[in-house]
Amino acid sequence: MSIVDEVESRHASARDGGEVIYRHRVATRLTHWTWAIALFFLLLSGLQIFNAHPTLYIGKQSGFEFDNSVLSMRPMRNADGSVDGYTTVLGQRFKTTGLFGMSGSAENPSYRGFPAWATLPSYQDLATGRVIHFFFAWLFAAAFLTWFFSSLLSGHIRRDILPSLDDIKSLPRSIGDHLRFRFHRESRYNGLQKLTYAAVLLLIFPLIILTGLAMSPGMNAAWPWFLDLFGGRQTARSIHFICMALLVVFFIVHVVMIVAAGPFNEMRSILTGWYRTDPEKKEEHGA
Amino acid sequence: MSPLAINRRRFLTLAGVAASTVPLSGCDALDGFLSNQSPVRDVLASANGLTYRAHRILIGADTLAPEFSESEIRQGQRPNGSTDPSEPEYLALKDKTFADYRLTIGGLVEKPVSFSLAELRNMPARAQVTRHDCVEGWSCIAKWTGVPLSAVLDEVKVKPEARFVVFHCFDKMNLGLSGAVPYYESIDLIDARHPQTILAYGCNDQALPVANGAPLRVRIERQLGYKMAKYIKGIELVSTLAPFGSGKGGFWEDLGYEWYAGI
Numbered sequence: 398m399s400i401v402d403e404v405e406s407r408h409a410s411a412r413d414g415g416e417v418i419y420r421h422r423v424a425t426r427l428t429h430w431t432w433a434i435a436l437f438f439l440l441l442s443g444l445q446i447f448n449a450h451p452t453l454y455i456g457k458q459s460g461f462e463f464d465n466s467v468l469s470m471r472p473m474r475n476a477d478g479s480v481d482g483y484t485t486v487l488g489q490r491f492k493t494t495g496l497f498g499m500s501g502s503a504e505n506p507s508y509r510g511f512p513a514w515a516t517l518p519s520y521q522d523l524a525t526g527r528v529i530h531f532f533f534a535w536l537f538a539a540a541f542l543t544w545f546f547s548s549l550l551s552g553h554i555r556r557d558i559l560p561s562l563d564d565i566k567s568l569p570r571s572i573g574d575h576l577r578f579r580f581h582r583e584s585r586y587n588g589l590q591k592l593t594y595a596a597v598l599l600l601i602f603p604l605i606i607l608t609g610l611a612m613s614p615g616m617n618a619a620w621p622w623f624l625d626l627f628g629g630r631q632t633a634r635s636i637h638f639i640c641m642a643l644l645v646v647f648f649i650v651h652v653v654m655i656v657a658a659g660p661f662n663e664m665r666s667i668l669t670g671w672y673r674t675d676p677e678k679k680e681e682h683g684a
Numbered sequence: 685m686s687p688l689a690i691n692r693r694r695f696l697t698l699a700g701v702a703a704s705t706v707p708l709s710g711c712d713a714l715d716g717f718l719s720n721q722s723p724v725r726d727v728l729a730s731a732n733g734l735t736y737r738a739h740r741i742l743i744g745a746d747t748l749a750p751e752f753s754e755s756e757i758r759q760g761q762r763p764n765g766s767t768d769p770s771e772p773e774y775l776a777l778k779d780k781t782f783a784d785y786r787l788t789i790g791g792l793v794e795k796p797v798s799f800s801l802a803e804l805r806n807m808p809a810r811a812q813v814t815r816h817d818c819v820e821g822w823s824c825i826a827k828w829t830g831v832p833l834s835a836v837l838d839e840v841k842v843k844p845e846a847r848f849v850v851f852h853c854f855d856k857m858n859l860g861l862s863g864a865v866p867y868y869e870s871i872d873l874i875d876a877r878h879p880q881t882i883l884a885y886g887c888n889d890q891a892l893p894v895a896n897g898a899p900l901r902v903r904i905e906r907q908l909g910y911k912m913a914k915y916i917k918g919i920e921l922v923s924t925l926a927p928f929g930s931g932k933g934g935f936w937e938d939l940g941y942e943w944y945a946g947i
Contacts, residue, residue, distance in 0.1 A: 461762050
């Protein structure tokens with residue numbers, strides 16, 4: 398072993414310290430990556446579908462002769478004759494040229510809700526957007542149902558996902574630690590992790606699947622009560638969109654946390670299952 | 685720690701990081717796989733067949749689409765697609781407020797016939813307040829009045845080999861360089877026989893406006909708007925959709941939209 402290797406190895410063990418444990422079973426890793434791939438395509442094709450009618454409403458129908466819109470991304474003409482992209486949220490209007498409502502270059506502007514880089518295909522093609530969306534919707538829902546029922550039976554949800562009373566009690570400390578990027582690498586998820594995963598897996602995932610189904614006129618015939626549950630097809634469409642936005646926020650925080658907590662260790666654990674925990678410290682040593 | 689472990693860890697991490705940045709390199713990178721001729725698109729589109737079969741298992745043949753109260757009609761029916769056909773044949777009929785209009789029904793039937801608008805109005809009628817869902821994402825509630833398609837099919841006696849109902853329309857859709865092609869649509873016999881599938885001649889208690897498909901349009905309440913052909917000229921019962929347009933069963937289907945639009 399060369400000097401350099403030795404130094405690096407020592408550095409690594411000092412940094413990683415603790416025991417390497419088997420943290421994620423193969424089922425967890427498989428569903429994680431199935432969801433990651435499916436959600437990537439669902440997001441970009443979903444924005445393509447949204448662009449076909451970039452306005453969201455509350456209620457059973459879309460108001461053309463009355464106003465029940467809650468969000469809209471459209472190009473509008475200014476008083477001086479120029480055109481800008483505007484995003485209207487609950488009656489508040491924001492100029493969002495370049496991002497929402499109007500994007501592309503100054504010479505060749507594109508009038509569309511989300512910009513080309515955020516949609517699949519990049520050009521406007523609702524039919525293909527739907528083809529992609531429904532393929533990955535089947536994949537996503539199948540992975541979710543498999544995960545949900547097997548995790549319910551195996552106790553994974555109760556043991557690892559649902560926060561315990563102790564987890565709730567330690568939540569303020571857990572939040573404080575996360576905000577300071579102070580991570581405790583343990584075999585189990587901490588309270589904030591459990592709460593976040595519970596919200597994503599047991600709330601947002603089912604909700605985004607169910608509101609998706611509630612937009613299907615065929616399913617509306619089969620389960621009309623479903624529409625009442627969400628307050629009408631257009632409300633379901635808005636909830637579907639909000640779930641998407643929440644998942645995007647989750648994804649960003651998720652990736653930031655992985656980078657902050659140590660991308661090597663985190664990536665290894667979700668790819669191979671093996672995770673290096675913090676060394677057990679009986680007493681704190683000064684630096 | 686052995687060098688192997690370090691390498692393996694590095695490899696996995698780099699692979700993971702690399703895999704997660706590929707999609708970020710720009711969505712147009714994937715456009716080539718998604719054109720209408722691409723085999724990748726065909727594989728993805730096979731999920732639509734799954735949806736169709738799942739819906740046929742899950743949704744009873746006669747299960748009704750939700751109906752609404754008249755108080756929920758809060759606006760006129762929003763028109764879409766062709767709203768004012770300019771084909772001479774159509775204009776001539778429109779000039780006489782469709783007095784000379786005849787709906788022809790042929791193909792795989794025992795008794796091909798044609799009906800005038802007055803004859804259709806004298807057949808048993810059905811009125812329903814339903815929600816029209818456009819593939820674009822919007823919805824609009826309106827009241828539709830018409831004759832159930834099943835009643836018309838009973839008159840002509842459908843032959844057992846018929847599998848689809850094709851609607852031929854007066855309006856042509858412009859396809860740019862390749863010129864204009866007539867709108868057409870098709871459904872299976874389950875939707876054709878569905879109690880809410882009507883040939884509508886009335887909308888919101890008035891004669892069907894030109895913008896909404898006068899003199900006759902079909903309502904297929906468990907599918908999206910593009911299935912509900914407007915300006916219907918004739919109905920044909922067929923065993924295959926191959927001879928029409930590009931063979932996909934409808935104008936929008938030929939352009940890549942799914943034939944079963946219950947989703």
